[in-house]
Amino acid sequence: MKYVIIGNSAAGIAAIEGIRSTDESGEIVLVSDEPHFTYGRPLISYYLMGATDPEHMRYRPADFYEKNNVRTLFGVRAEKIDAEKKQVVLSDGKTLDYDKLLVATGSRPFVPPMEGLDGVKKKFSFMTFDDALALEKAIGPKTRVLIVGAGLIGLKCCEGIAERVKSVAVVDLANHVLPSILDEYGAQIVQRTLEAKGVKFYLSDSVARFEEKTATLKSGARIDFDVLVVAVGVRPNVELVKNAGGEVRRGIAIDERGETSLKDVYAAGDCTESRDIVTGDHKILALMPNAYLQGHCAGVNMAGGDEVFDKAVAMNAIGFFGTHVLTAGVYTGDSFEEKEGDKYKKLFYKDGYLNGFILVNEPERAGIYTSLIRERTPLSQIDFDLIKNSPALMAFSSKARADKLARRV
Amino acid sequence: MPRAVRKQIITELPNPCLRNSADRGYSIMKRIYVNEKWCLGCHLCEYECAFANSGMTDMVKALKGKTIHPKIRVEDGGDVHFAVNCRHCTEAICVKSCIAGALSKDDDGMVRIDKDKCVGCYTCVLVCPFGAIMPSADGHAAQKCMLCLDNLCGEPNCVKHCPNNAIVYEER
Numbered sequence: 001m002k003y004v005i006i007g008n009s010a011a012g013i014a015a016i017e018g019i020r021s022t023d024e025s026g027e028i029v030l031v032s033d034e035p036h037f038t039y040g041r042p043l044i045s046y047y048l049m050g051a052t053d054p055e056h057m058r059y060r061p062a063d064f065y066e067k068n069n070v071r072t073l074f075g076v077r078a079e080k081i082d083a084e085k086k087q088v089v090l091s092d093g094k095t096l097d098y099d100k101l102l103v104a105t106g107s108r109p110f111v112p113p114m115e116g117l118d119g120v121k122k123k124f125s126f127m128t129f130d131d132a133l134a135l136e137k138a139i140g141p142k143t144r145v146l147i148v149g150a151g152l153i154g155l156k157c158c159e160g161i162a163e164r165v166k167s168v169a170v171v172d173l174a175n176h177v178l179p180s181i182l183d184e185y186g187a188q189i190v191q192r193t194l195e196a197k198g199v200k201f202y203l204s205d206s207v208a209r210f211e212e213k214t215a216t217l218k219s220g221a222r223i224d225f226d227v228l229v230v231a232v233g234v235r236p237n238v239e240l241v242k243n244a245g246g247e248v249r250r251g252i253a254i255d256e257r258g259e260t261s262l263k264d265v266y267a268a269g270d271c272t273e274s275r276d277i278v279t280g281d282h283k284i285l286a287l288m289p290n291a292y293l294q295g296h297c298a299g300v301n302m303a304g305g306d307e308v309f310d311k312a313v314a315m316n317a318i319g320f321f322g323t324h325v326l327t328a329g330v331y332t333g334d335s336f337e338e339k340e341g342d343k344y345k346k347l348f349y350k351d352g353y354l355n356g357f358i359l360v361n362e363p364e365r366a367g368i369y370t371s372l373i374r375e376r377t378p379l380s381q382i383d384f385d386l387i388k389n390s391p392a393l394m395a396f397s398s399k400a401r402a403d404k405l406a407r408r409v
Numbered sequence: 410m411p412r413a414v415r416k417q418i419i420t421e422l423p424n425p426c427l428r429n430s431a432d433r434g435y436s437i438m439k440r441i442y443v444n445e446k447w448c449l450g451c452h453l454c455e456y457e458c459a460f461a462n463s464g465m466t467d468m469v470k471a472l473k474g475k476t477i478h479p480k481i482r483v484e485d486g487g488d489v490h491f492a493v494n495c496r497h498c499t500e501a502i503c504v505k506s507c508i509a510g511a512l513s514k515d516d517d518g519m520v521r522i523d524k525d526k527c528v529g530c531y532t533c534v535l536v537c538p539f540g541a542i543m544p545s546a547d548g549h550a551a552q553k554c555m556l557c558l559d560n561l562c563g564e565p566n567c568v569k570h571c572p573n574n575a576i577v578y579e580e581r
């Protein structure tokens with residue numbers, strides 16, 4: 001059996017582990033255009049903060065490829081899939097035959113057209129380790145940085161550099177930070193934390209035009225900067241599958257076993273759509289845990305096993321200078337709320353199920369809530385009044401508890 | 410079962426690192442299991458855990474006047490008490506979710522955290538269904554039970570000192 005995997009990140013690595021749990025001897029070729037040993041993508045901001053280094057950023061031990069008998073082709077792009085011939089064409093002109101192919105190509109930064117952007121010399125995205133290294137070279141204690149985008153990536157970048165530069169300004173169209181995962185109250189806690197580090201926010205605003213070192217906002221405000229980071233969004237890398245005739249919606253369409261509409265072509269991670277277990281909707285859930293779980297499932301199935309991944313949950317754990325935000329699910333239905341200064345909890349439930357939650361600075365045992373969402377546990381089976389106040393296994397029946405604590409799980 | 414007898418049986422059991430059962434071999438290992446009805450709610454295991462992981466040899470010096478951050482936590486509710494620590498899950502979702510590759514499964518099935526790799530994002534806290542991995546005292550990393558194999562005890566100190574066998578260390 002010959003496996004080809006495109007993408008050397010969470011989903012690709014998970015697939016290798018999935019394959020090897022089932023097939024110890026098949027040939028695995030791993031293709032990646034990034035010339036690095038697999039690294040935790042979210043760690044690039046921690047690298048800039050000095051909280052980790054290239055050695056510790058490795059997503060797997062140094063002997064991973066060797067131990068799993070993986071042939072690596074790094075610094076090479078996959079340009080085309082020929083699903084009929086079962087071949088991948090590479091940027092160096094070579095072709096790879098496959099029996100089973102995994103597309104784990106993730107996403108790329110989306111940079112919308114903005115007036116004058118071409119004239120800005122020092123501009124960066126923040127998606128890869130190379131982006132972080134390039135940004136690091138461009139900044140110093142006197143640098144003024146402008147970040148466009150107050151989402152997860154923009155704010156993680158902001159945290160990464162805030163203490164290494166003279167000033168950071170953040171602009172976003174939304175009226176509060178982290179609009180995709182937080183409501184106003186939670187967002188204000190995060191904003192205050194970053195403001196305490198000197199970060200300046202321009203919300204409900206956007207850049208009207210750039211000159212080389214000045215941005216003029218719609219509101220009329222002018223921001224002088226030396227370095228620009230654009231982090232307004234990402235686009236999934238779906239083209240390989242699309243051009244080969246595979247079904248693509250917003251992301252690559254896959255079934256619960258991870259297979260695309262093309263036979264023997266699988267896909268996993270940020271380039272795909274997942275079926276959200278709460279809403280049943282298909283959407284891109286660009287998250288590390290989701291990428292791993294999808295990739296592992298695809299790998300097992302590529303190797304002839306039989307696994308299903310049908311428990312995708314939107315979730316985020318993200319921290320800024322000690323302020324921890326943990327969220328999961330969707331924010332619909334009735335809610336239960338506790339607010340106390342910089343601590344914030346909000347649970348959302350509907351039709352007898354927990355649908356989602358926001359926890360700011362209350363991370364303890366949050367996974368008990370997440371599992372209620374993931375397992376669609378009927379709240380009638382637990383003591384919801386108790387668990388509302390704090391996540392605890394006490395809320396379960398003693399039998400359910402024995403299944404968790406007195407048995408191998 | 411009296412502790413002495415249990416201990417003898419445990420030491421006579423075959424090596425827990427037996428390979429090649431389900432999931433590439435590592436589901437047979439000794440784990441800590443809870444006998445809920447025997448738990449007194451004394452919280453001694455929490456103190457023994459904090460002591461075991463303090464790196465000190467004098468319990469009073471290690472713990473007196475300090476807030477403890479044990480890796481085992483006792484839940485109390487009326488007459489019901491029980492201790493919770495890492496289950497060393499066969500399909501450990503924390504390992505699969507870690508953004509840094511800081512969590513891994515040993516060949517013998519124990520789930521290990523590499524503190525030097527951990528960046529304290531708490532994704533693992535967000536996914537563990539048992540609430541068994543938690544922020545560490547300094548807030549810069551997560552912490553979890555490693556069966557006292559990572560400290561001077563070499564065997565679960567919580568189990569060793571539980572006065573009522575409400576937690577046991579065995580194969581199931």
Ligand SMILES: Cc1cc2nc3c(=O)[nH]c(=O)nc-3n(C[C@H](O)[C@H](O)[C@H](O)COP(=O)(O)OP(=O)(O)OC[C@H]3O[C@@H](n4cnc5c(N)ncnc54)[C@H](O)[C@@H]3O)c2cc1C
Nearest residue numbers: 007009010011033041042077078105106269270286287288
């Ligand atoms: C700054 C930042 C912080 C983040 N923080 C978090 C966080 O805290 N928690 C969380 O859950 N998620 C976080 N994420 C998201 C997380 O990194 C992604 O969900 C995860 O990396 C997805 O993994 P993947 O394997 O699907 O794709 P990716 O990690 O995007 O990897 C895809 C790889 O494929 C390569 N590739 C693409 N096309 C080709 C081709 N044609 N040929 C060869 N190679 C190709 C790409 O270069 C890339 O190396 C963060 C992301 C960023 C950028």
Ligand code: SF4
Nearest residue numbers: 458481554557565567
């Ligand atoms: S085994 Fe050791 S580390 Fe684990 S909970 Fe018990 S005392 Fe703590």
Ligand code: SF4
Nearest residue numbers: 495496498501503537
């Ligand atoms: S930390 Fe939680 S999820 Fe991870 S192995 Fe332990 S009990 Fe299982």
Ligand code: SF4
Nearest residue numbers: 507527528530531533
């Ligand atoms: S807190 Fe540490 S161990 Fe937990 S997911 Fe984050 S990096 Fe991994």
